Amino acid sequence: MIIQIYAFTKVEEAIAAVNLGVDNVGFVVGLYDMVFGELSFADAHEIAKSLPEGGTSTAITMSDDADEILRMADAVRPDILHISSELEEVNLDMMAQIRERLAPDIKLMKAIPVEDEKSVKIAQDYAQVSDVLLLDTSRKGFPGVGATGFAHDWNVSKKIVASVDIPVILAGGLNKDNVGEAIMKVRPWGVDSNTSTNIEGSRVEKDLNRIEAFVRAVQKSEFYEKEAH
Numbered sequence: 001m002i003i004q005i006y007a008f009t010k011v012e013e014a015i016a017a018v019n020l021g022v023d024n025v026g027f028v029v030g031l032y033d034m035v036f037g038e039l040s041f042a043d044a045h046e047i048a049k050s051l052p053e054g055g056t057s058t059a060i061t062m063s064d065d066a067d068e069i070l071r072m073a074d075a076v077r078p079d080i081l082h083i084s085s086e087l088e089e090v091n092l093d094m095m096a097q098i099r100e101r102l103a104p105d106i107k108l109m110k111a112i113p114v115e116d117e118k119s120v121k122i123a124q125d126y127a128q129v130s131d132v133l134l135l136d137t138s139r140k141g142f143p144g145v146g147a148t149g150f151a152h153d154w155n156v157s158k159k160i161v162a163s164v165d166i167p168v169i170l171a172g173g174l175n176k177d178n179v180g181e182a183i184m185k186v187r188p189w190g191v192d193s194n195t196s197t198n199i200e201g202s203r204v205e206k207d208l209n210r211i212e213a214f215v216r217a218v219q220k221s222e223f224y225e226k227e228a229h
Contacts, residue, residue, distance in 0.1 A: 001224045002013070002181070002190030003215055004058065004169055005197055005206070007037040011050045013206050020056035020208065021215040024169075025051055025192070026058040026082065029072050034062045034194050036203040041075040048078050060127035064089035064096050073106055080132065082109045087122065095129040107131040112160070114152040114172070120159050128166040134192065135160060154185045161188055176210070176217040183221045191218055 008014040014025045028037045040045075048057035057113035063069050064085045073081050082100065083090050090098075090110075098184040099108050109132040112123045123133055137152040137160050161168045163207035171192035174182055179191055193214050199205040218224055 001216050001218065001221070002056075002167075002169060004171075004190055004192040005211055005214070006058075006060065006192065006194040007204075008047060008206060009037050009039060009204055010045075010206075011047050014047045014055070015050060016208055017050060017067070017206070018052050020212045022211065024058045024080065024192075025055070025057045026060055026192075026194075028062070029059045030061055030063055030068075030075055032062055041072055043217045044072075046075045048076055051149075054146075056080060059082050061159065066090075066101075068099055069202060070101055075105075075136055078106060079225045080107045080109050082111065084111045084135065087113070092125055092129055095126065099129055099131075109134055109169075112170050113137065114156050114160070116153075117156065117159075119156055120163060123160040125162055126165050130166060132169065132189075133160070133164065134169045134171055135188075138193075154182060157188070161186055168190050174214075176213040179214065179217050180221050183218070183223050187223060207229075 004025045005017055005022045007025035008027045009041040025111050027039055027044055027047050028035055031037055031040055044184050051057055057078040058080040059076050061072055101184050110126045110130045111134045114216050127214055135157045157170055167189035169190035169192050170186050170188040174191055174193050175196035197210045197214055199207040
């Protein structure tokens with residue numbers, strides 16, 4: 001099972017997280033003044049190239065411009081390119097174009113807002129043009145998909161996991177106290193934490209103690225099995 005943590009802004013914290021057992025190290029790329037923790041292409045590349053063995057770099061973009069997204073991927077060279085824009089901003093056609101033009105060694109991940117039964121069909125459609133799906137929560141006032149700190153209906157997420165043929169990461173309000181239950185309910189390929197692993201009161205600084213607690217909670221799950229890299 002993959003453990004993914006967002007959103008790192010410092011190289012040393014990203015390295016420390018991998019050493020604590022984090023698999024996917026996520027960071028926000030692009031200075032668009034849209035979300036907290038945005039990094040320049042150069043700073044994001046520093047994190048991506050500095051990760052120790054076992055660490056997978058995941059670059060999240062809020063851009064809705066295919067050329068800009070691909071320019072970022074070329075500059076940062078992440079292992080995974082995470083498209084977190086609203087569905088109407090990066091639709092199926094654009095996802096297909098990005099995937100076709102993306103370097104073959106970079107995987108493409110799309111964030112899917114889980115709201116109701118309609119989300120199952122949406123996820124199935126995006127699974128055709130993605131390598132990985134991330135199931136997250138959308139809320140009014142939060143740009144893109146995710147980073148709200150709120151959970152969604154895990155019953156819908158469970159249906160999505162069972163109905164697609166690509167890896168699925170579960171996100172949305174997960175913390176050390178509820179991640180075990182979420183894993184048991186949804187049986188995802190991976191789990192993700194952002195807001196609950198920040199320093200209390202901060203939107204950008206990561207708390208290594210909270211990260212370690214989250215990792216240990218995941219590892220206690222009877223369904224946890226370390227993914228080979």
